[in-house]
Amino acid sequence: MADYFVGNKEYFPGIGAVAYEGPKSGNPLAFKYYDPEKMVGPKKMKDHLRFAAAYWHSFCADGADPFGAATHPHPWITDAKSPMEAAEHKMDAAFEFFTKLGVEFYAFHDRDMAPEGNSPGESEKNLRVLVDKAKGLQKETGVKLLWGTANLFTHPRFMNGAATNPEFGAVALAAHQVKAAIDATIALDGQGYTFWGGREGYMSLLNTDMRREKEHLARFLIMARDYARKQGFKGAFYIEPKPMEPTKHQYDYDVETVAGFLRFYGLDKDFRMNIEANHAELAGHDFAHELETAVDLGLFGSVDANRGDPRNGWDTDQFPLSYYEAALAMRAVLRAGGFTTGGLNFDAKIRRNSVDPKDLFEGHIGGMDAFAAGLEAAWRMAQDGAFDNFIRQRYASFDSGDGAAFENGGLTLEALAALGAGSYGSAGFASGRQEHLENRLNQYLLGL
Ligand code: XLS
Ligand code: CA
Ligand code: CA
Numbered sequence: 001m002a003d004y005f006v007g008n009k010e011y012f013p014g015i016g017a018v019a020y021e022g023p024k025s026g027n028p029l030a031f032k033y034y035d036p037e038k039m040v041g042p043k044k045m046k047d048h049l050r051f052a053a054a055y056w057h058s059f060c061a062d063g064a065d066p067f068g069a070a071t072h073p074h075p076w077i078t079d080a081k082s083p084m085e086a087a088e089h090k091m092d093a094a095f096e097f098f099t100k101l102g103v104e105f106y107a108f109h110d111r112d113m114a115p116e117g118n119s120p121g122e123s124e125k126n127l128r129v130l131v132d133k134a135k136g137l138q139k140e141t142g143v144k145l146l147w148g149t150a151n152l153f154t155h156p157r158f159m160n161g162a163a164t165n166p167e168f169g170a171v172a173l174a175a176h177q178v179k180a181a182i183d184a185t186i187a188l189d190g191q192g193y194t195f196w197g198g199r200e201g202y203m204s205l206l207n208t209d210m211r212r213e214k215e216h217l218a219r220f221l222i223m224a225r226d227y228a229r230k231q232g233f234k235g236a237f238y239i240e241p242k243p244m245e246p247t248k249h250q251y252d253y254d255v256e257t258v259a260g261f262l263r264f265y266g267l268d269k270d271f272r273m274n275i276e277a278n279h280a281e282l283a284g285h286d287f288a289h290e291l292e293t294a295v296d297l298g299l300f301g302s303v304d305a306n307r308g309d310p311r312n313g314w315d316t317d318q319f320p321l322s323y324y325e326a327a328l329a330m331r332a333v334l335r336a337g338g339f340t341t342g343g344l345n346f347d348a349k350i351r352r353n354s355v356d357p358k359d360l361f362e363g364h365i366g367g368m369d370a371f372a373a374g375l376e377a378a379w380r381m382a383q384d385g386a387f388d389n390f391i392r393q394r395y396a397s398f399d400s401g402d403g404a405a406f407e408n409g410g411l412t413l414e415a416l417a418a419l420g421a422g423s424y425g426s427a428g429f430a431s432g433r434q435e436h437l438e439n440r441l442n443q444y445l446l447g448l
Contacts, residue, residue, distance in 0.1 A: 006137055011075055011093035012357050017100050018365060028362055034372035036102060040379050043338070048330075048375050050343030051368055052105035052146040054304075055112040057317065057349035058360055059094050064352075071352050083115035087130055095137045101364055105146035107194070107345045110181045111154060120173060124180040131184045138188065146192060146343050147238065147274070147302065148185030150177045153198025153246065163220035164200045164213035164251065171216065175223070182228045185235075191341040192302060193228065194274050195221065196240040201247035214251055218265040225270050236341040238274035238301045241290070243283040245315050254283040255293045262299070272301025276347055277325070278308040278315050287325055291332035302342025303329065305367060319348040319363040323445055326374025327381075334378050344371055377444045386440055390433065397427075 021030035036046035063071035076093045080086035091113065098106055113134065114126040138144060152162035152174050160166055162174035185193050200217055202208040225237060239262070243253045252258050255273055262268040273294040280290040294300040307320045320326060333339065346367050350359045381387055397403040402419055405411050411419075 006092050006095045006099075006140065009079070009089070009092065011089075011096055012100060012361070015100060015358065015361060018102055018361065029358065029365065031365060031369055031372070033369040033376070034365075040375055041383075045372055045375065046104065048333075048338060049368070049371055050105060050146070050339050051103040051371075052107050052343050052345040053094075053098055053101065053103045053364065054345055054347050055094060055106060055108035057347065058097065059090050060112050061349050063355070068352070071355055072350075073355070084126060084129065087114055087126070088133060091130060091133055091137065095141055095143060097360070098143045099141050101361060103143070103364070103368075105144050105191075105343050105345070107146045107148070107347075109149050109151040110177060110184060111151040113184075116155065120176045124176070127180055127184055131187050134188055145185065145188040145190040146345055147194045147235075148181055148188065148190045148192075149194040149196065150174075150181035151198070152177060158199055161199045161201070161213070161247075163217045164197075166207075166209075166213075171220065175220070178220075178224050179227060182224065182231065182233065186228070186231055186233050190235055192236045192238055192274075193224075193233070194238040194240055194302075195224075196242065196274075197250050197252045199247055200252065201244070201250035203248050214261070217251060218261070218267070221267055221271070222265070225267065229270075236301050237271045238342075239271055240274040240276060240279070240304065241283070242276070242279040242315075245282065254280070254285060255290045255297070255299070259293075259297045259299055268299065271299075272342070273299050274302045274304060274342070274345075275300075276304035276306065277320060277329070278306050278317055278347075279304075281308045281310070282313065282315060286328075288328035288332055291329055292335075295332050295336045300332070300336040300342075302339070303333070303344050304347035305329075305344045305371065306346065306348035317347060317349050318351075319346065319367045321366050321370050323370055323373045323377065324441075326370045327377035327441070327445060328374075330371065330374045330378035331381055334382050373445075376447070380444045380447075381441075384444070387437060390437065394430070394432075 015029060019030055020035040021027055021032070023032045025032055034045065036044065038045045040048055061072070062074060076089035077086045080089050094106065110127050114123070114130040117123040117126050152158050157170055157173060158165070160170065163171055165171055165174070182193060202210065202213070239252055239258050241252045241254045241258050242250050244250055255275065258273065259268070262271050275290045275294060277287040280287045291300065305320050306317045307322065308314065308318070309316050346364055348363060348367060350363050398407050402411070406416060
């Protein structure tokens, strides 16, 4: 791809299309492993991985933190005469970035794309204007929308939650925003629509009716689903689990919790999980644990690829770099049969002191390389079959005879106990061979 920028101004001058140059390349702005057209089994790397960039971290986050002011110079804001013009320039910069980096998808919140107006109606109008522009840029560049969502956590009106707000008026305002964000997602041919429960949780049980709040959340999701389907939306709805931050406790705690909730309210046909690595970590789980759980439950959908810092327990949203974690993540994705509507969205941001425009590219390049290497390792695992065979063998006593009768509900506890008192005395001592399997994993990572 030639140097490409949209609009009148180039926001990342001096940076061209990022190309694959191979593992030995010394060019920091080249891929070392991610070779989009390379076949991995029946599919190209790019079709396995379906990379997306996040509008909010890449084009809205300005490096501010609770201790200090913005550090990231955003030329698309400084060169604009009004918030709407800034939003248009930001979109030019975003599509320039997507195309130079070579991601096929992006994801956005309503407020990332268009500024809040002076009334709900004005905010919706602002969004419509920017959605029209995005439609044109998608057509021009071929970049597609992975998912859309509504920001129901930044504005002070949502300080007590959105769908779970104790005041009805706030719930109604949230509905107005979600309806407009669904319309925007449909207009942009989005493949999914995400609900991250930003402040859907509580800060104190002393002022909270949990039962009522969770019922309100379910009611709200049912209404959103029904509206979107009525409008012809065929894509997936995602819930993105997160256990805490910004609230003390969020109702969408982790995959198991959300799965129970979706099933209880009959939402499990339409909703899938959008699993974020950093949120898994905050819930005390490995990233792969959350992915595998969703695959087992038939609720796997999409991934927010990033990492936390294992020592500080915050949602630091750093770029993912671990080949080890990426390989285990891609193993789960392959087991799910690959992505359908979902993809790997980099919900990750450069650090506060990363003030060179190249930093945004290099963060994404590292993450894309890690997942490309992870994909290849996971593919080797699946082809070689050592783990799958070991697991199959480990449970083989349930494949026939008494074990199969137990699995199929053909035994009472008395009958099972009688078998236990009989000939099974030496069972239960087969090695789990964890060390052997972990060593094998390292071999796969080394390309063996
Ligand atoms: C925040 C979430 C958020 C969602 C989209 O922690 O990760 O960015 O992905 O609302
Ligand atoms: Ca996320
Ligand atoms: Ca996060």
